[in-house]
Amino acid sequence: MKNKNTLTLILFVSLILFLLAAFGSGLYAQPKTKSGVDKSKTVEAKAGDCAACHKDTKKLPDSHVATKDMPYDGCVVCHIPGEGNAGTLRGKLPGSHIHALKDVKCAQCHGKVKKPEPVQMSQCVTCHAPDNVAKKTANVKPNNPHDSPHYGKSADCNLCHHQHAKSEDYCAQCHSYKFIVP
Amino acid sequence: MKKDDQTDKRLSRRNFLKTAGSAAAVAGLAAGGIGISSTNAQAVGDALPKKWDETYDVVIVGSGFAGLAAAIEAKNAGAKDVVVLDKMPVHGGNSIINGGDFCAPGTKLQKENGVEDSPELMLKDMLKAGSYLNHPELARMVAYHAKEAIEWTESYLGARYTKLNYQGGHSVKRANGTINSSGSEVVNKQLAKARELGVVIQLRTKLVKFLSNNNGRIVGIEVRKNYKFPDESTGKTAFIKAKRAVVLSSGGFSRDLKLRQIEDPRLDERFESTNHPGATGEALLAACTANAMDVQMDWIQLGPWTSPDEKGFGDVPLFCEPLVGYGLMVNPQTGKRFFKETGNRKERADAIILVGHPVIIMGDSYAVNKQVVPGRLKGAMDNGAIKKFDTLEDIAGNYNIPLDVFLKEVSRWNSFVEKKQDDDFGCMIFKDARPTVVPPFYVARLWPKVHHTMGGLVIDKNAQVMGFDLKPVKGLFAAGEITGGVHGAVRLGGVAMADCIVFGRIAGTNAAKEKPWG
Ligand SMILES: Cc1cc2nc3c(=O)[nH]c(=O)nc-3n(C[C@H](O)[C@H](O)[C@H](O)COP(=O)(O)OP(=O)(O)OC[C@H]3O[C@@H](n4cnc5c(N)ncnc54)[C@H](O)[C@@H]3O)c2cc1C
Numbered sequence: 006m007k008n009k010n011t012l013t014l015i016l017f018v019s020l021i022l023f024l025l026a027a028f029g030s031g032l033y034a035q036p037k038t039k040s041g042v043d044k045s046k047t048v049e050a051k052a053g054d055c056a057a058c059h060k061d062t063k064k065l066p067d068s069h070v071a072t073k074d075m076p077y078d079g080c081v082v083c084h085i086p087g088e089g090n091a092g093t094l095r096g097k098l099p100g101s102h103i104h105a106l107k108d109v110k111c112a113q114c115h116g117k118v119k120k121p122e123p124v125q126m127s128q129c130v131t132c133h134a135p136d137n138v139a140k141k142t143a144n145v146k147p148n149n150p151h152d153s154p155h156y157g158k159s160a161d162c163n164l165c166h167h168q169h170a171k172s173e174d175y176c177a178q179c180h181s182y183k184f185i186v187p
Numbered sequence: 188m189k190k191d192d193q194t195d196k197r198l199s200r201r202n203f204l205k206t207a208g209s210a211a212a213v214a215g216l217a218a219g220g221i222g223i224s225s226t227n228a229q230a231v232g233d234a235l236p237k238k239w240d241e242t243y244d245v246v247i248v249g250s251g252f253a254g255l256a257a258a259i260e261a262k263n264a265g266a267k268d269v270v271v272l273d274k275m276p277v278h279g280g281n282s283i284i285n286g287g288d289f290c291a292p293g294t295k296l297q298k299e300n301g302v303e304d305s306p307e308l309m310l311k312d313m314l315k316a317g318s319y320l321n322h323p324e325l326a327r328m329v330a331y332h333a334k335e336a337i338e339w340t341e342s343y344l345g346a347r348y349t350k351l352n353y354q355g356g357h358s359v360k361r362a363n364g365t366i367n368s369s370g371s372e373v374v375n376k377q378l379a380k381a382r383e384l385g386v387v388i389q390l391r392t393k394l395v396k397f398l399s400n401n402n403g404r405i406v407g408i409e410v411r412k413n414y415k416f417p418d419e420s421t422g423k424t425a426f427i428k429a430k431r432a433v434v435l436s437s438g439g440f441s442r443d444l445k446l447r448q449i450e451d452p453r454l455d456e457r458f459e460s461t462n463h464p465g466a467t468g469e470a471l472l473a474a475c476t477a478n479a480m481d482v483q484m485d486w487i488q489l490g491p492w493t494s495p496d497e498k499g500f501g502d503v504p505l506f507c508e509p510l511v512g513y514g515l516m517v518n519p520q521t522g523k524r525f526f527k528e529t530g531n532r533k534e535r536a537d538a539i540i541l542v543g544h545p546v547i548i549m550g551d552s553y554a555v556n557k558q559v560v561p562g563r564l565k566g567a568m569d570n571g572a573i574k575k576f577d578t579l580e581d582i583a584g585n586y587n588i589p590l591d592v593f594l595k596e597v598s599r600w601n602s603f604v605e606k607k608q609d610d611d612f613g614c615m616i617f618k619d620a621r622p623t624v625v626p627p628f629y630v631a632r633l634w635p636k637v638h639h640t641m642g643g644l645v646i647d648k649n650a651q652v653m654g655f656d657l658k659p660v661k662g663l664f665a666a667g668e669i670t671g672g673v674h675g676a677v678r679l680g681g682v683a684m685a686d687c688i689v690f691g692r693i694a695g696t697n698a699a700k701e702k703p704w705g
Binding site: 147164178179181 | 279368
């Protein structure tokens with residue numbers, strides 16, 4: 006009987022300690038996103054300077070050349086669009102990074118506001134006119150992703166092209182087109 | 188003694204209910220003014236929000252054929268503010284991925300093709316296929332108003348139909364095919380018209396709950412805005428007031444694994460679905476919670492023309508369906524035909540499930556070139572779901588079919604085609620069908636997928652939803668695949684479009700005419 010009480014006490018104390026450890030540390034941790042990004046830094050950071058936001062989290066393979074001061078033109082010297090080996094950046098970097106590498110600043114889409122809101126498609130089309138986009142991908146096999154029998158040229162960009170998360174192939178719900186989505 | 192005991196128990200049970208009810212009400216108030224539905228909530232009504240976030244005359248849930256038809260007609264009937272909500276990031280639900288076949292009797296295309304037809308004959312076909320479980324009044328509305336409905340999409344919306352197709356189970360060719368073989372031709376024109384009329388469209392907005400007043404009248408809904416399907420943790424709660432009525436047109440539940448297995452336990456994950464991913468049943472269940480009655484929920488249709496070699500609906504159905512009556516279906520294990528190719532969906536799907544493994548459908552170059560849209564053929568050939576063979580021997584080799592039996596079976600079929608009569612299964616053989624002899628031959632494998640839910644909410648011919656008290660649920664109309672009764676046991680191909688447009692228009696008109704409650 007006595008033994009049992011002691012056991013319960015020990016269990017109880019360890020539970021409290023565990024809870025403290027689990028949640029206590031959380032209270033004092035830096036506000037970070039899933040990818041370990043320190044959000045307060047992202048606005049000023051240079052696009053190629055991974056560590057500015059990602060800190061110690063390694064994002065590129067060790068063998069990768071230094072990217073700190075590299076603009077987009079530098080990336081495509083190796084990542085030649087449409088060519089094998091070095092491949093392409095498409096589908097690898099979140100859209101926001103490509104934008105940043107091309108010197109498109111956060112405020113250009115989100116506006117100069119304290120609390121940025123999600124961007125509507127009407128904003129995307131100010132640069133990426135649907136007709137032009139559709140023309141550009143007219144020869145993509147097996148079908149033009151930007152001119153579908155369902156939505157024509159008006160499908161919302163954000164169905165596939167996420168800027169702050171991994172992009173997705175929305176068509177893949179029903180089709181096996183295997184589009185690589187930048 | 189015993190008697191007293193029972194009285195006691197009854198009393199205490201009643202007391203308990205009372206307490207439970209008021210506890211729920213208190214909890215509801217604390218949680219921001221909305222009551223948690225309890226056993227007796229229906230009689231009491233829901234605690235309504237202190238402030239509605241948005242107010243419209245007519246609130247429509249679902250942006251497919253039915254919902255958009257309702258929106259347009261609500262506007263035309265004088266409703267001032269009309270909103271269409273959809274939980275998905277795109278409009279159109281199943282309607283925008285549909286095959287574009289609209290069945291209606293006596294259309295222009297039928298006349299051009301010399302096909303004699305009548306509403307009476309269409310009704311007869313619907314009832315026969317539906318095993319006479321159709322609510323006759325509803326089926327009649329569809330058959331008799333289908334022509335007017337398709338003409339409305341043509342002359343008022345500008346939709347174009349260019350090909351007359353045959354759908355299994357109909358006694359004549361009456362499927363008017365849209366110019367792009369897709370429902371998008373209609374649904375996108377509906378959307379454009381709705382926008383032109385000032386209808387507000389809100390995507391990523393999910394209906395969570397109906398709100399009713401003390402009389403059980405539906406007065407508004409609770410939604411989650413900015414909802415990211417299928418993540419239930421997303422979205423922000425908002426309350427939308429429906430001054431006149433709500434039209435529920437949220438489609439079927441073919442993709443709702445849980446609900447469909449409750450209704451038909453066979454339909455587990457072995458069966459894929461042709462539907463869009465949002466074809467789930469929560470809106471229907473929310474309506475039932477608000478006293479709407481359901482009917483024939485376990486009549487769930489499998490498409491017998493889908494391929495296990497591609498995703499979703501795919502291209503094969505638009506290869507298979509135009510080919511029936513021209514080509515033959517064979518069980519590869521036996522090398523023989525096993526069922527009437529032009530049978531209705533249920534008969535054919537059941538027959539394939541009984542075979543127990545995928546079967547094949549085949550056609551020669553004459554039939555395929557004549558019947559199949561080139562784009563479809565190419566699509567399915569590119570993804571490997573349709574294969575091309577130079578000889579019948581090659582087909583047998585590829586699908587492991589016993590060659591001798593197969594060759595005999597093909598020539599037997601060919602003899603039926605010559606005399607336009609199938610002695611084995613009574614397949615309908617079309618006038619212009621020819622023996623399957625011209626290479627190359629095209630073949631696809633078939634295995635059923637869950638396609639349509641015939642059951643759903645009980646409505647009357649005014650699209651008014653009926654309650655479990657067998658009285659109208661005031662302020663609630665429904666149309667389209669979410670309703671039950673129109674099709675009975677089997678929905679015939681091409682009749683869903685007729686159903687959705689006919690009843691969608693009625694629902695919208697009547698919703699606009701409902702007297703405002705406040
Ligand atoms: C691949 C395919 C091909 C077909 N081909 C044909 C054909 O050729 N001819 C024919 O007659 N029929 C065909 N059908 C059937 C027909 O297309 C459907 O029955 C019809 O489109 C249903 O229309 P609806 O307006 O009732 O629902 P839908 O078009 O499915 O629209 C319902 C909408 O409600 C939304 N919704 C669901 N739940 C909620 C919620 N809780 N909150 C907010 N929104 C919600 C959904 O996201 C969806 O967009 C086909 C079906 C499929 C799947």
